[in-house]
Amino acid sequence: xxxxxxxxxxxxxxxxxxxxxxxxxxxxxxxxxxxxxxxxxxxxxxxxxxxxxxxxxxxxxxxxxxxxxxxxxxxxxxxxxxxxxxxxxxxxxxxxxxxxxxxxxxxxxxxxxxxxxxxxxxxxxxxxxxxxxxxxxxxxxxxxxxxxxxxxxxxxxxxxxxxxxxxxxxxxxxxxxxxxxxxxxxxxxxxxxxxxxxxxxxxxxxxxxxxx
Numbered sequence: 001x002x003x004x005x006x007x008x009x010x011x012x013x014x015x016x017x018x019x020x021x022x023x024x025x026x027x028x029x030x031x032x033x034x035x036x037x038x039x040x041x042x043x044x045x046x047x048x049x050x051x052x053x054x055x056x057x058x059x060x061x062x063x064x065x066x067x068x069x070x071x072x073x074x075x076x077x078x079x080x081x082x083x084x085x086x087x088x089x090x091x092x093x094x095x096x097x098x099x100x101x102x103x104x105x106x107x108x109x110x111x112x113x114x115x116x117x118x119x120x121x122x123x124x125x126x127x128x129x130x131x132x133x134x135x136x137x138x139x140x141x142x143x144x145x146x147x148x149x150x151x152x153x154x155x156x157x158x159x160x161x162x163x164x165x166x167x168x169x170x171x172x173x174x175x176x177x178x179x180x181x182x183x184x185x186x187x188x189x190x191x192x193x194x195x196x197x198x199x200x201x202x203x204x205x206x207x208x209x210x211x212x
Contacts, residue, residue: 037123041210069110084184138201172188
């Protein structure tokens with residue numbers, strides 16, 4: 001009983017070989033999830049580029065302005081969004097959300113909504129991009145950031161953070177019909193954190209933003 005009690009105490013305090021083994025298993029699982037998420041993101045990028053090559057414009061950019069979602073009358077209707085146009089015309093479209101055990105990641109497309117808008121892909125944990133990432137979810141995001149940028153830094157590179165302090169994400173189409181089971185929102189503004197000293201991802205992040 002004393003031995004068992006010691007094991008339980010060590011694990012509870014985060015010490016000893018058993019706690020280390022649990023941490024290692026979690027790291028392995030999160031690493032596998034990060035590879036799956038990175039693959040999912042890459043597939044969406046490939047599909048947007050393939051659509052552009054085929055149609056001379058980005059999906060979700062009916063006006064051919066080069067900016068996704070800047071024409072709400074057409075780009076933000078159920079069949080006019082990036083996801084809708086990809087689903088209706090391309091093959092092997094990923095699920096949205098991507099569900100991996102107890103984690104879900106939603107992918108949305110649109111633009112940054114500032115004076116010089118950029119096309120973006122936004123990765124959130126919930127339908128409306130309002131809830132912050134947990135530590136385990138951040139572990140996955142950090143590994144994806146390393147895959148994309150070579151380093152985990154929430155303020156620089158192609159993949160950056162939207163946090164509680166940098167501003168909200170504005171979505172159009174919250175009531176849009178799903179496209180073959182895929183959630184179908186449109187990003188029209190993003191409060192991206194893109195300046196300052198290198199900063200680790202933390203639990204104030206509500207989304208990761210990839211500039212396209």
